[in-house]
Amino acid sequence: MNPMQEKNKSIWKDVHKKLGESVVKALNAKGYKAYYFSSSEEAAKEIANMIPPGSTVGIPGTCTVREMGLIELLSDKGCTTHHHWDPNLSPEERKAKFKEELMSDYYITSTNALTIDGTFVNIDGTGNRIAGMAWGANKLIFVVGINKICPDLDSALKRVHNVATPPNVTRLGGYDVPCAKLGYCVDCNSPSRVCRATLILERAPFGRDIYVFLIGENLGY
Numbered sequence: 558m559n560p561m562q563e564k565n566k567s568i569w570k571d572v573h574k575k576l577g578e579s580v581v582k583a584l585n586a587k588g589y590k591a592y593y594f595s596s597s598e599e600a601a602k603e604i605a606n607m608i609p610p611g612s613t614v615g616i617p618g619t620c621t622v623r624e625m626g627l628i629e630l631l632s633d634k635g636c637t638t639h640h641h642w643d644p645n646l647s648p649e650e651r652k653a654k655f656k657e658e659l660m661s662d663y664y665i666t667s668t669n670a671l672t673i674d675g676t677f678v679n680i681d682g683t684g685n686r687i688a689g690m691a692w693g694a695n696k697l698i699f700v701v702g703i704n705k706i707c708p709d710l711d712s713a714l715k716r717v718h719n720v721a722t723p724p725n726v727t728r729l730g731g732y733d734v735p736c737a738k739l740g741y742c743v744d745c746n747s748p749s750r751v752c753r754a755t756l757i758l759e760r761a762p763f764g765r766d767i768y769v770f771l772i773g774e775n776l777g778y
C-alpha cells in the first residue's frame with residue numbers, strides 16, 4: 558500500500574466510524590439494540606458469543622453473513638444453522654428450509670439498504686427473507702456493511718434496484734432481467750423480475766429483540 562492509500566484508508570476508517578455511530582444512535586432511538594464495529598471479524602466474534610451453543614440459527618439469502626464466516630463460527634460452537642442456498646435442494650426441500658429458517662431461535666440477515674435515520678429497506682422475489690424480518694417468535698440480528706447506508710428512503714429504494722440487484726441476479730445466474738445485462742434497473746416487466754415484495758421497517762416491530770451490528774466495511778451488495 559502506498560502512502561496515499563494508507564492515508565485514505567485511515568480517513569475512511571474515521572469517517573465510517575462517525576457515520577456508523579450516528580446511525581447506531583438513530584437505531585437505538587427506534588427500538589433496536591445497535592452496535593458499531595470497525596471490522597467484520599470483531600462483529601462476527603461478538604455475534605457468535607451472544608448465541609448460546611445448541612441454538613438453531615436461520616440464515617436466509619445473505620452474502621454478508623457468509624462473507625463474515627458466521628455459518629462456520631456458529632457451527633463450530635455447536636449451533637445448528639438452517640439455510641436454503643444449496644443448488645441440490647429440490648423445490649420441496651427448499652420450501653422446508655425456508656420454514657426451518659423462520660422457526661429458528663435466531664434469524665440472522667443483512668439488509669439491502671439502511672437510511673441514516675434508521676429505516677431498513679428490503680426487496681424480495683420470494684418474500685421469505687422479508688417475512689423473517691417483519692415478524693418472528695425468535696431473536697432477529699441484522700448485520701450491515703457501511704456500504705448499505707443511504708441518506709433517505711428514496712435513495713435507499715434506488716440503491717436496492719440499482720446497486721444491490723444487478724450483482725445479485727448475476728450471482729444467481731439464469732434470470733432474464735434487464736439489470737443483469739445493463740447493470741442498472743429499468744423497472745422491468747419481465748416474467749423473471751426479482752423485485753416483487755418490498756418491506757420498509759420504520760421502527761423495530763413490537764415484541765421482539767432486534768439487534769443491529771453495523772460494520773465499517775463494504776459487505777455484500
Ligand code: SF4
Nearest residue numbers: 736742743745751752
Ligand atoms: S425491476 Fe427488473 S430491472 Fe429493475 S432491478 Fe428489479 S429485476 Fe432488475
